[in-house]
Amino acid sequence: MKTFAEATAVIERDGSFVAELDPQWAVGDKLHGGYLMAVLGRAVSVAAGHEHPVAITTSFLRPPTPGEATVDVVTLREGRTTSQYRATLAQDGQVCAEALVTQGGLDDAEPWWSAAPPPELPPEEECVRLPSVAPGAPFVVPLLDVVEHRLDPSVLGFAVGQPSKAGRTGAWLRLADGADWDPLSLLVALDLAPPISLTLGVTGWAPTITFTAYLRRLPAPGPLRVTMRAAEITSGRMDETALAWDTKGNLVAQATQLAAIRH
Template sequence: MKDFDAATAVEPRGVANGHHEFAVDLDAQWAVGDKLHGGYLLAVLGRAAAAVADGAHPHLTAVGASFIAAPEPGPAVAVVEPLRTGRGSSQLRGRLVQDGRPCAEALITQGRLEDGDAWWTRAEPVELPAEQDCLLSPAESPGVPFRIPLMDVVEQRLCPDDLSFLTGRPSGRGRIAGWQRLASGADWDPLSLLVALDPVPPASYDLGVPGWAPTVQFSAYIRRLPAPGPVRALLQATEVTGDRMDETAHVWDAKGRLAAQATQVAAVRPPR
């Protein structure tokens, strides 16, 4: 089992026409079923972008990505094109390619994050039972027809109030909340928070729409360097229209401060 840093490692392959190429080895452990986790894939691109960005901008602060095709675990290439380097941030374009096929495309902003408190906020952390009183998400669950390897590397404990769908009675609120830790014991950082922002299962389960909900577009903002310890994550759907669902995610660090937030559009198959 690779820890997060090893699973997102990149190896420089050279520069051609201003495009920096990195060899990557996509790790099957960071997957839901046989599909690699979207936050993990963006973290790989973020690792490559950090290697290209000016040293004054070591942290990913924002990313907007489109997922084009699901890559397989194994060798792939991350391509990073610097777009602009300013005083406070650098903008880069990243692409994940496998066997000559683009799999994900992202615009990435690099900057420098701090670990201080907010000057103003209304993002109060989601209220949850104590971590030990929440339900641990296993890699293999009764009634789930596929394994979730991600749960071997991310220790996730979900709020019991959000799990009524397990007994066939989804609440209809479109909400999933819980605690998350990296199973390796490592602290969360700006890249690994991208994984926390895309928790499993999707909010559609609480709407009575189980099954895979592949991300089509994902935008995330990392607000600060998170304090050591577990994070709380809240995932909520706003509307399901046709075969698309939007979800918003907020993640608070162990001090109860907003560490990251995201919005995504995912594909779903609601009952007709």
């Protein structure tokens, strides 16, 4: 089993970057969107003058398969405090995902102002770790072997045929290899499994169409508290908004995505 750093590693080759997409970071047979964003972000971070991604918007065009893929990075603007790039992930001559990435510098300073206090969740040990192979589940979720996801028991009704209509989840997350969260791995944390649609009783894949993440600060060591909620499901599409806090109770990342859904 590769670590997150190993699974997202890129090598420069002939003006592009080459990645070996790891099947472990997947939901069913589809590679996880946050993982793919992290691969794109890794390539930009190698190419960029600024160290950290601070914002990334990704459009997912078609799902790549595990194995070799290329990432091309184009500089759009280089500035003193932030720079913008376009990154494209392709496989077998087809573009699979394209991202607009803003690079800058993150620190762990306390917020000057905040209206996003950390959520009240049961203690980590009282939450339920989701297995990669769940009884009766239609597919395996290999991602849950590399990301420890402990879900708030209050939203687990869907697992016993009693879905919640709250449209929200809360969880504690850790990387299974013991590594601390960083700006790139936060992209994985923001794209939670299960999707809100599953907690509402809608089974099946909810593929991401577009995803925007903001990385706010360097996370303190330890687990994350992450919440996700949806506002509406309509016209075969679902929104999801995720917020992540570190062990100091500071907001470290947030994201909004639009996903397809058949209900």
